[in-house]
Amino acid sequence: MMENQCDSNENNVPQAEQTQAPDERLPEREAEVTVKCDYCKAENVIPKSAMDKKNTCAQCGRNFTPLSKANKITCGCMIVILILAVIGIFWGIKSCRSTPEKAEKSVNIYRSPSKYEMAKKEHQNPLTGASQIVVDYVKSKMKDPNSFEHVGTYWEEAKSGDRYMVKMIYRGKNSFNAVITEAVVVMVSFDGKIISIKETTR
Numbered sequence: 392m393m394e395n396q397c398d399s400n401e402n403n404v405p406q407a408e409q410t411q412a413p414d415e416r417l418p419e420r421e422a423e424v425t426v427k428c429d430y431c432k433a434e435n436v437i438p439k440s441a442m443d444k445k446n447t448c449a450q451c452g453r454n455f456t457p458l459s460k461a462n463k464i465t466c467g468c469m470i471v472i473l474i475l476a477v478i479g480i481f482w483g484i485k486s487c488r489s490t491p492e493k494a495e496k497s498v499n500i501y502r503s504p505s506k507y508e509m510a511k512k513e514h515q516n517p518l519t520g521a522s523q524i525v526v527d528y529v530k531s532k533m534k535d536p537n538s539f540e541h542v543g544t545y546w547e548e549a550k551s552g553d554r555y556m557v558k559m560i561y562r563g564k565n566s567f568n569a570v571i572t573e574a575v576v577v578m579v580s581f582d583g584k585i586i587s588i589k590e591t592t593r
């Protein structure tokens with residue numbers, strides 16, 4: 392009996408060796424991972440080392456490679472992020488560049504009127520468009536100021552000096568009492584003084 396027990400003990404040694412064998416496999420089992428099949432979404436337990444290899448789904452039998460799919464998604468995400476970043480950078484540069492233009496534009500819209508514009512606004516008859524300075528001057532030189540009739544006035548800012556030029560066409564009685572149409576080119580300073588006057592043909 393004792394011998395038998397010893398025998399059984401001796402028999403236990405290989406058994407212990409056998410139990411050691413699964414122990415050696417244990418690290419492999421620990422390295423197993425659960426992955427979802429690309430097609431049927433069934434969970435498959437595969438060795439971690441097989442993540443980048445073709446695995447056959449236990450449920451649907453189709454082949455799938457878990458890691459390549461994950462890499463593809465990561466790559467895709469990275470590309471999208473990169474594109475968005477590039478767009479963002481360009482958008483930023485564009486908006487930075489357009490800011491001074493916008494500022495310039497708003498300055499143009501809200502800038503104070505020029506000296507010429509102020510003088511024109513001050514001297515121009517809003518109903519006829521004539522320069523009241525010129526009308527008064529011409530009337531003062533006419534034999535019959537009451538016959539004065541304004542036809543049209545063309546304004547132009549002088550290239551230099553605080554002055555503007557108008558060409559005024561008007562009708563009036565001449566010294567022979569005949570109504571004639573005449574034209575004058577008059578240079579007027581912004582402060583309302585006649586600088587020069589020239590009678591012209593129309």
Ligand SMILES: [Zn+2]
Nearest residue numbers: 428431448451
């Ligand atoms: Zn499957």
